[in-house]
Amino acid sequence: MIFCRFLAVASLTATLASAATIWPLPQSVSYGSSSVETPQFQFIGLSSDDSKNAVKRYNPLIFPHSVEQTVDALDILVTIDDEDAELQLGTDESYTLSVPESPSSNSPITITAKTQYGFMRALETLSQLVDFDFDAEAYSIEGVPVEISDSPRFPHRGVLVDSSRHFEPISTLKIVVDSLAYAKLNVLHWHLVDSQSFPFDSKSYPLLGKQGAYSQFERYSPNDVAELVEYARQRGVRVMVEIDTPGHAGSWCEGYPEICPSKTCTEPLNPSTNATFDLIEGLFKDLTGGQAKSGLFPETLMHLGGDEVNTDCWTKSDDISSWMDQQGFDEDDTYAYFIARVQAIAHSMGREVIGWEEIWNHFGTSLDPSTIIHQWLPGSTVGPEVTAAGYRLIWSTDGVWYLDGLSTTWQTMYEAEPTEGISPSSLHLVLGGEGCMWGETVDTSSILQTIWPRAAAISERLWSDKNSTQNVDVAEPRYAEFRCHLNSRGIAAAPYDNLIARNAPTGPGGCLDQRRRE
Numbered sequence: 001m002i003f004c005r006f007l008a009v010a011s012l013t014a015t016l017a018s019a020a021t022i023w024p025l026p027q028s029v030s031y032g033s034s035s036v037e038t039p040q041f042q043f044i045g046l047s048s049d050d051s052k053n054a055v056k057r058y059n060p061l062i063f064p065h066s067v068e069q070t071v072d073a074l075d076i077l078v079t080i081d082d083e084d085a086e087l088q089l090g091t092d093e094s095y096t097l098s099v100p101e102s103p104s105s106n107s108p109i110t111i112t113a114k115t116q117y118g119f120m121r122a123l124e125t126l127s128q129l130v131d132f133d134f135d136a137e138a139y140s141i142e143g144v145p146v147e148i149s150d151s152p153r154f155p156h157r158g159v160l161v162d163s164s165r166h167f168e169p170i171s172t173l174k175i176v177v178d179s180l181a182y183a184k185l186n187v188l189h190w191h192l193v194d195s196q197s198f199p200f201d202s203k204s205y206p207l208l209g210k211q212g213a214y215s216q217f218e219r220y221s222p223n224d225v226a227e228l229v230e231y232a233r234q235r236g237v238r239v240m241v242e243i244d245t246p247g248h249a250g251s252w253c254e255g256y257p258e259i260c261p262s263k264t265c266t267e268p269l270n271p272s273t274n275a276t277f278d279l280i281e282g283l284f285k286d287l288t289g290g291q292a293k294s295g296l297f298p299e300t301l302m303h304l305g306g307d308e309v310n311t312d313c314w315t316k317s318d319d320i321s322s323w324m325d326q327q328g329f330d331e332d333d334t335y336a337y338f339i340a341r342v343q344a345i346a347h348s349m350g351r352e353v354i355g356w357e358e359i360w361n362h363f364g365t366s367l368d369p370s371t372i373i374h375q376w377l378p379g380s381t382v383g384p385e386v387t388a389a390g391y392r393l394i395w396s397t398d399g400v401w402y403l404d405g406l407s408t409t410w411q412t413m414y415e416a417e418p419t420e421g422i423s424p425s426s427l428h429l430v431l432g433g434e435g436c437m438w439g440e441t442v443d444t445s446s447i448l449q450t451i452w453p454r455a456a457a458i459s460e461r462l463w464s465d466k467n468s469t470q471n472v473d474v475a476e477p478r479y480a481e482f483r484c485h486l487n488s489r490g491i492a493a494a495p496y497d498n499l500i501a502r503n504a505p506t507g508p509g510g511c512l513d514q515r516r517r518e
Helices: 014-019 049-062 116-129 170-182 207-212 222-233 250-254 274-288 312-316 318-327 331-348 358-366 382-388 410-415 424-429 447-451 454-463 472-488
Strands: 028-030 034-037 041-044 074-082 095-099 109-115 130-133 138-144 146-150 156-162 187-191 238-245 301-305 352-356 372-375 392-395 430-437
Touching: 041 049, 049 116, 074 116, 095 116, 109 116, 116 130, 116 138, 116 146, 116 170, 138 146, 156 170, 156 238, 156 454, 170 187, 170 222, 170 447, 170 472, 187 430, 207 250, 222 238, 238 274, 274 301, 274 331, 301 331, 312 318, 312 331, 318 331, 331 352, 331 358, 352 358, 358 382, 372 382, 382 392, 382 424, 410 454, 410 472, 424 430, 430 447, 430 454, 454 472
Parallel strands: 041 074, 074 109, 156 187, 156 430, 187 238, 238 301, 301 352, 352 372, 372 392, 392 430
Antiparallel strands: 028 146, 034 138, 095 109, 095 146, 130 138
């Protein structure tokens, strides 16, 4: 990293300094007391475009300053078992990285990985080991020999971005994807549409976007979506779409009012007409291609929301009330009918379904056993109950991992534990978690400094060993430096210990000195 060391770290030896600043903390790391200089790296053994392109992206990040080459570039021998691996939940991201005390052609730096995505994680770690000495005008790795063996604690590690409350251009979403990869987060949960706007251009139902978007300019074409999803894949980031139903869907009614209870009471969507489910099926086909691992979102997980369903609009509609009576349904029965029918549509297209925790609170084990429950309600302790019943869990509790909560500190986020109360026999059902960047008060002007650096606290909790990451005071120097690491790459991470998350610095000061800004 290219910034001066935080004072708490500066008192350590140079050997400790480099290895001690890796974020998120590797599962296993050891280091020595020597250093090695290099003006560049020469990667040997790469064959796929994904891996070669990753090197092209990282070279200027690792070596941002031009220097006169006075020593030879160090060889890095790379071994990847499958350089063309598919990116899905559970794709292997493990790697090892070894830097000998005196690297040479006979004893090179080595990286081993099961997939190209593990190799990408190794590159990020390597980038954090390289320092630039401005006085010597040279790059070096301190603390060699370095031995790292690393893999994520959880397979699902993400950030939710909401593009309905405020439109986020594709260019902004690409920068968010870059930043996720820097922290070894691997999911962009795209909350694509909501009550406020419908910014996606559906080929099957074009009036959704034409009438439901904020403006003709604040929309995503299918090509836009495909471009972002591929951009993310090349960085080891899965893009998981959320289409929230039956609530949070009022914007749908702008183009297709027949699927809503009335013009003045628009949601939940109308369960009494097949037109609603025909539209949902057509929209899902636009997004998924109608079959597994295909379409604009080849990701096998699909989030269907299901939260905050107020059934008043159903009971106020004479047509819907009459239909409910004919079916023998009360409001909860109708809610369950809607959830089950929409899940069946997603399942028919090869998707596994995620829903917010209200569907568990209402329907429990009557849900399809493959349903993944996304915990979010403030103070929720639903995780042990969900996993004890054999259902999988994603953790994002409001007040703890909600990034729009500007007064929630990084320390609170860091100390959170997704497996609390869950029995050892059920731990495998915890897929991981997400920081949620809801969009009511963020747009392009503020999204990055609201996500960062606090999402880094989440990334370490989801990547690193639980027992090695218990102390926020020990983590603080690395956290502070990681914020500067993000800034050096153009990621607008706010001062690291703000009391109000995205506040700007209040006065002069170095990156690592920007602390406790009101």
